[in-house]
Amino acid sequence: MRKLTLLLVLVLLAALALSPAAAQDDAFVIGLLMVGPYNDNGWSQAHYDAAVYVTENLENTELVYLDRVNPADRPGTTPDQLAEELLDQGADVIIFNSDDMKDGATAFATNYPEVPVIHASGDQHWEEGENFVDLPNLGNIFPGMWATKLLAGCAAAMTTETGKIGYLGPLINDETRRLTAAAFLGAEYCWTEKRGMDAAELEFRVDWIGFWFNIPGVTADPTQVSDNFYNNGYDVVISGIDTTEGLVQAKAASEAGTTAFNVAYDYDLACEIAPDVCLGAAVFNWRPTYLAEITEMQAGTWTPKFLWPMPDYANYDDVTMNSTYFIPGTALSEEAAAAVEELKGELAGGLDLWAGPINLQDGTPYIAEGETATPQQLWYLPQLLEGMSGQSVPE
Amino acid sequence: MLKDARVGGWGARLIGIGLALGFVALILLATGAPPFQAISLLITGAFGSTRKIVDVIATSVPLLLATSGLLITFAAGLWNIGIEGQITLGAIFTVGALRLFVDSGAPPGVAILVGMIAGMIGGGLWAALAGLLKIYGGVNEIFSGLGLNFVATSATIWLIFGPWRRPGVGSMSGTEPLPPEFALPQLPDMRISAWAVLLSLLGIALVYILLRGTYIGLKLKATGRNARASFVLGIPTSRYTLVAFVLCGLLAGLAGAVQVTAVYNRLIPSISSGYGFLGLLVAMLINYQVIWAIPVALFYAALIVGSIQLPIQLRLDSSLAGVLQGALVLFVLIIDGVRQRLRERG
Numbered sequence: 050m051r052k053l054t055l056l057l058v059l060v061l062l063a064a065l066a067l068s069p070a071a072a073q074d075d076a077f078v079i080g081l082l083m084v085g086p087y088n089d090n091g092w093s094q095a096h097y098d099a100a101v102y103v104t105e106n107l108e109n110t111e112l113v114y115l116d117r118v119n120p121a122d123r124p125g126t127t128p129d130q131l132a133e134e135l136l137d138q139g140a141d142v143i144i145f146n147s148d149d150m151k152d153g154a155t156a157f158a159t160n161y162p163e164v165p166v167i168h169a170s171g172d173q174h175w176e177e178g179e180n181f182v183d184l185p186n187l188g189n190i191f192p193g194m195w196a197t198k199l200l201a202g203c204a205a206a207m208t209t210e211t212g213k214i215g216y217l218g219p220l221i222n223d224e225t226r227r228l229t230a231a232a233f234l235g236a237e238y239c240w241t242e243k244r245g246m247d248a249a250e251l252e253f254r255v256d257w258i259g260f261w262f263n264i265p266g267v268t269a270d271p272t273q274v275s276d277n278f279y280n281n282g283y284d285v286v287i288s289g290i291d292t293t294e295g296l297v298q299a300k301a302a303s304e305a306g307t308t309a310f311n312v313a314y315d316y317d318l319a320c321e322i323a324p325d326v327c328l329g330a331a332v333f334n335w336r337p338t339y340l341a342e343i344t345e346m347q348a349g350t351w352t353p354k355f356l357w358p359m360p361d362y363a364n365y366d367d368v369t370m371n372s373t374y375f376i377p378g379t380a381l382s383e384e385a386a387a388a389v390e391e392l393k394g395e396l397a398g399g400l401d402l403w404a405g406p407i408n409l410q411d412g413t414p415y416i417a418e419g420e421t422a423t424p425q426q427l428w429y430l431p432q433l434l435e436g437m438s439g440q441s442v443p444e
Numbered sequence: 445m446l447k448d449a450r451v452g453g454w455g456a457r458l459i460g461i462g463l464a465l466g467f468v469a470l471i472l473l474a475t476g477a478p479p480f481q482a483i484s485l486l487i488t489g490a491f492g493s494t495r496k497i498v499d500v501i502a503t504s505v506p507l508l509l510a511t512s513g514l515l516i517t518f519a520a521g522l523w524n525i526g527i528e529g530q531i532t533l534g535a536i537f538t539v540g541a542l543r544l545f546v547d548s549g550a551p552p553g554v555a556i557l558v559g560m561i562a563g564m565i566g567g568g569l570w571a572a573l574a575g576l577l578k579i580y581g582g583v584n585e586i587f588s589g590l591g592l593n594f595v596a597t598s599a600t601i602w603l604i605f606g607p608w609r610r611p612g613v614g615s616m617s618g619t620e621p622l623p624p625e626f627a628l629p630q631l632p633d634m635r636i637s638a639w640a641v642l643l644s645l646l647g648i649a650l651v652y653i654l655l656r657g658t659y660i661g662l663k664l665k666a667t668g669r670n671a672r673a674s675f676v677l678g679i680p681t682s683r684y685t686l687v688a689f690v691l692c693g694l695l696a697g698l699a700g701a702v703q704v705t706a707v708y709n710r711l712i713p714s715i716s717s718g719y720g721f722l723g724l725l726v727a728m729l730i731n732y733q734v735i736w737a738i739p740v741a742l743f744y745a746a747l748i749v750g751s752i753q754l755p756i757q758l759r760l761d762s763s764l765a766g767v768l769q770g771a772l773v774l775f776v777l778i779i780d781g782v783r784q785r786l787r788e789r790g
Contacts, residue, residue, distance in 0.1 A: 115756050120618075120708075123747060123762070124492065124717035125503055127707065130635060133495065134752050149617050221614030259605060260616040267601060267616050267713045443605055443614030 072425065077347045079103060080140025081114040082131055084147035085291050086263055090322060091315040092261065092291035092311045093332070096146045096169065098317075099335035103343050110343065111136040118313055119149060120270050121264045128153025129160065136164065142346050144169060144339075148224060158187035165346050165353070169335065170224065172428065175355040179429060188353030193425060194331065195231040196360050199402055200288075200375035201312045201331040202235030203392050205285040206308055207243060207385035208328055215278035215286040217271060217295045218257040221443055225289060226430045229255050232287050232438050234402040235392070243388040248436065254283065255439030261291040274297055279309040286327065287312040293319060294412035301324040317368070318380045327378035328385070334372050362397030403427060408435035451512045456735045456783050457492070460776035467775065468768045477760055485757055486765065489750030496749060502636040504738075504745035505706070506699040507533070508644040510723030511737050512651045513695030518732050519655055520688035521668030526574045526589025527720035530567040534700025535715040536599060537566025539608070539619065542626045552625040559626070560643075560701045567697020568690045570596065575689030579682045585689075600713055608711060616714040616788070628705045645738075649694050650736040654691075664688055667693035696720065725773045731780075744769055 052123040081100045083093040104110045113135050128150040132143045142165040154168040164186060171189045173182040205214045210256060214236055216229050233253045240251045252410055256278070258270040271290055275298035278286045288295035288311060295311045300323035302309035313330040320327035338356055344379035345351035364370035375393070377386045392400075405416035409432040416422050432441035469479035490500050510527055517524035524530075541562035545555035574592055577583040601616065608619035628637035655661040666674040667684045673683045703715050726744055730736035751765030 113756060117755075118714050120714050120717075121753070124714050125506075125707070125719070126752070130499065131752065134756060138756060139494065149615075151619060159694070160671065220616065222612065257614060259614065264616065264713070440614065442611055442612055 066215070076109050076111045077107075077343070078111045078113055078139045080132065080135030080138070080143045081112065082118045082128060082135065082143065082145050082150065083114065083116040084119050084149050084315060085117060087114065087116040089262070089291060089316075090293045090319055093146060095316045095333050096144070096335055099339045100144070102336045103339050106340060107344060107347065110138045110347070111139075113140055118147075119264075121267065127156075129157035132157045136161070138276075141165070142167065142343065146170070147261065148222070155182055155184070155187065162186055165351055167342060172355065174353050175428075177425065178355070179425075184353070186353060188342070188355065189436050190335070190342070190354075190356045190358075192335075192338070193357050193359040194333060194334055194373050196396060197331045197373045197375050197401075198231035199230050199235030199238070199396065200389050200393060201287055201314075201329065202232035202375050203243070203379055203389050204235075204238035204328045204375070204377070204385060205232070205287050205310075205312055206236035206240040206251065207240075207388045208382065208401065209285045210308065211282045211284050212240075213252045213254070213281075213283045215275075215283035216253065216255040216439070217275055217278070217286055217288045217290055218255045218439070219261045219290045220259055221257050221440060223429050225257075226433060226441065227427060229289060230434045230437070231402075231431055232289075233434055234407075238402055239388055239392060243391070249434075252283075253437050254278075256435060257440060258290060263292065263294065271295065275299070275311075276302070279307055280344055284308045285310045285312065288314040291315060293322055296323050296327060297318070300321060313378070317376060320376070326380055328381045329378040329389075332374055332376060334368055335375065336368055337370055338374055340369075349441045358397075362393070365393070408411065409433070409435060410435055410441045456773040456779045457776055461772060462781040463779070464768060464771040467771050468764065471764070471767065472760075475760075477758060482754060482758060482760060482764070485753040486747060486750040486768075489753030490746035491750075498631075498634050498636050498745045499749045500742060501641060502706070503748050504741045505640045505644040506702050506717070506719045507722055507726065507745055508737060508741040509647050509695050509699035509702065510719045511726045511741055512644075512647040512734075513692035513699075514723050514727045515651050515655065515732060515734055515737065516664065517688050517692045518693075518727055519661070519668050520664045520685060521671065522578075522685065522688055523586050524571070524574070524589060524689065524692055525586050525724075526571065526592045526751050527692065527723060528716045528718070529589070529593040529720075530570045530696035531700040531703070531716040531720050532593075532600055533598035534567035534697030535569050535704050535711060536565035536596075536603065536700075537697065538563035538701040538704045539603075539622065539711045542622050543608070545626070546623060552623075555626055556628060556705055559705060562700065563701025563704070564694045564697040567695070568693040571689040571693025571696065572686065575686040578689075579685060592657040597713070600711060600715065604711060604713060616713050618708070618710045621710040622704075624709065626705065627709050628702075630706075637706045640702045643698060643702065647698065648734065648737050651695075655734060660684075660687070663767060722769065725769055729776055 079100055083096055084298045085093040087097040088094055100112050104112050115131055117383050120133055144167045146169045148170045151171050158166040166187045168189050168192045172178040173187055174179050219225055237248055240246050241248050257391045258271050263271050271294035275286055275295045281301040286295045296313050299309040299311040303326045310326050310328050312328045315333055317332045319330045358372035360373050361371040365374055401421045403422040406418045407416040409415045472479040472482050491497055535595055538559040542555055542559040574585050574588045577587050604619050610620045628639050630637050663679050663684050665677055665682045671681045673691040720732040726740050730740050747769055751762040754760040754762045
């Protein structure tokens with residue numbers, strides 16, 4: 050027994066001696082926790098690329114990260130515990146990249162008041178919001194994707210031949226209702242205004258899988274949900290999940306002779322998987338905000354903010370400036386692309402599709418004639434909108 | 445089914461451990477990763493700081509509780525594969541009980557106590573179901589266990605997406621969190637509850653006493669060794685089978701209760717975190733000798749905690765720890781088997 054103990058101590062000492070030294074003290078270390086794989090061609094990769102971009106454009110910065118931070122992939126762990134692992138690696142800021150880590154981000158920020166924390170997608174630092182938590186070190190970033198989703202919806206409406214658009218939804222919450230409704234508003238606008246069709250002939254259906262990505266045996270399978278759309282006359286599916294099943298299945302359906310197109314989500318290079326069926330991508334570009342925030346942190350002047358940068362229409366194609374944009378795909382027809390471009394111009398000129406009258410799915414008036422949605426009405430949309438089918442809240 | 449719990453095979457055991465490490469090193473070499481660094485990261489990742497050691501101990505709590513329960517069912521000759529479901533039901537019952545106390549004004553201590561007891565009852569009932577199916581339905585516990593695990597997962601998902609969801613939210617992420625005061629109190633500045641650790645030590649101590657020094661333990665073991673002979677000699681083997689299941693279920697349910705009150709504070713889809721299946725590995729690796737349960741459960745917990753360093757520092761998948769955990773059991777059993785054969789031949 051004593052020998053065994055001695056052996057253990059020796060092994061431990063050897064391991065300590067062999068282990069690589071932690072990051073150098075002088076560099077500013079960005080700690081990034083991602084909910085999915087860093088190379089998912091979607092939500093998490095957009096964050097990963099942005100963090101790498103910061104290290105390439107800001108001197109003396111380094112990146113440590115951990116991906117697949119969710120209870121299915123890392124059983125028994127919590128995000129705040131995993132954030133401490135990054136802290137051990139010398140992280141000077143922790144970025145929690147998912148809505149799913151909201152409680153973990155708040156818990157960590159509470160326990161480590163001296164460490165700057167960014168929760169990407171949350172609203173804890175919004176004083177006028179419903180979830181305000183007064184912490185001196187917790188900020189949020191969430192680009193105004195609802196403006197970009199209008200264009201995604203428009204691309205879908207300009208392309209569909211059947212008049213049936215599917216929306217591959219993740220889980221149901223304020224954020225996903227807001228973005229799905231935005232896609233619908235954009236689709237309805239282009240369907241009626243650009244194509245001159247009757248709004249009643251547009252079918253817009255949402256099917257939710259129950260989480261941000263597929264967890265076998267737990268969520269609905271996004272592959273099956275996509276197939277189900279394509280096989281039932283929904284010739285365009287707009288993706289709202291973190292991963293690319295909607296696009297992959299569009300390619301499969303198209304190769305089998307079914308007309309199928311997809312509007313991709315999250316990531317600027319998402320279309321590259323299947324360009325022939327990709328109408329475009331509604332992109333989060335975290336580069337400008339991450340760079341700005343980390344520059345401030347490095348200088349020691351950072352204060353937490355609630356950032357929701359809207360599309361920068363003046364610098365739309367400049368990834369150093371614009372935080373969210375729509376990239377047309379090669380499968381988008383010239384006519385459809387022109388309509389999308391036209392809508393973009395109108396939005397830049399002040400058009401607000403979130404203008405009344407807008408009713409909720411059950412017919413309740415939400416935004417009155419002559420009014421436009423307040424930030425709170427946008428952010429905390431309680432239901433889908435009238436004219437959309439699919440669940441507003443879980444039943 | 446169970447071999448003699450004979451001490452003395454430690455040389456062979458070390459060979460088994462060495463082979464498992466070699467096997468993992470080969471996998472690492474094949475993928476172009478540095479094996480020594482990987483293994484040293486596993487160790488420093490688990491013991492490199494006080495916080496990590498605390499994490500290891502906290503992780504070992506549900507694992508040790510599951511292992512304790514399984515040592516009883518193994519003693520009775522039962523393969524309680526349904527342990528995962530029993531942990532899950534424990535968690536469900538705990539959350540269900542705690543929800544009743546929300547806004548009740550009752551002292552949190554009372555709520556937690558009732559929640560823990562409810563969790564044990566939930567696990568016990570689910571295990572009893574497997575026992576009854578075996579005794580009265582002739583269903584092998586391996587098959588009923590698999591089925592009941594599946595049902596438990598489905599029930600969890602239904603509760604998360606249905607009656608216990610966050611208002612307005614439909615997400616597999618988890619149910620509405622319980623009020624923070626319904627969590628077991630943690631030690632200052634540490635993510636560990638002394639109560640949880642105490643419960644797990646109490647659990648393993650009770651199992652040790654039960655199997656070593658009581659009449660019930662003796663009869664359980666007799667049932668496990670040879671059920672037919674025991675029956676002929678007057679032991680009500682059906683009753684003892686059921687007792688083994690229920691005792692294991694109580695401990696598994698407690699593990700589920702700990703997952704709720706000490707870790708997640710809500711119900712999530714994978715609330716059992718695989719500790720039930722890991723407990724099976726631990727029980728097999730220690731050759732069902734209770735005394736070794738604590739160090740080996742700690743070792744397995746260390747692999748879980750330490751393996752987080754692999755993706756952070758070496759960009760390796762942390763499932764490597766799972767490969768090592770499985771390989772250890774496999775090689776130790778192989779060596780045992782080889783020894784047995786050699787002994788028979790000699």
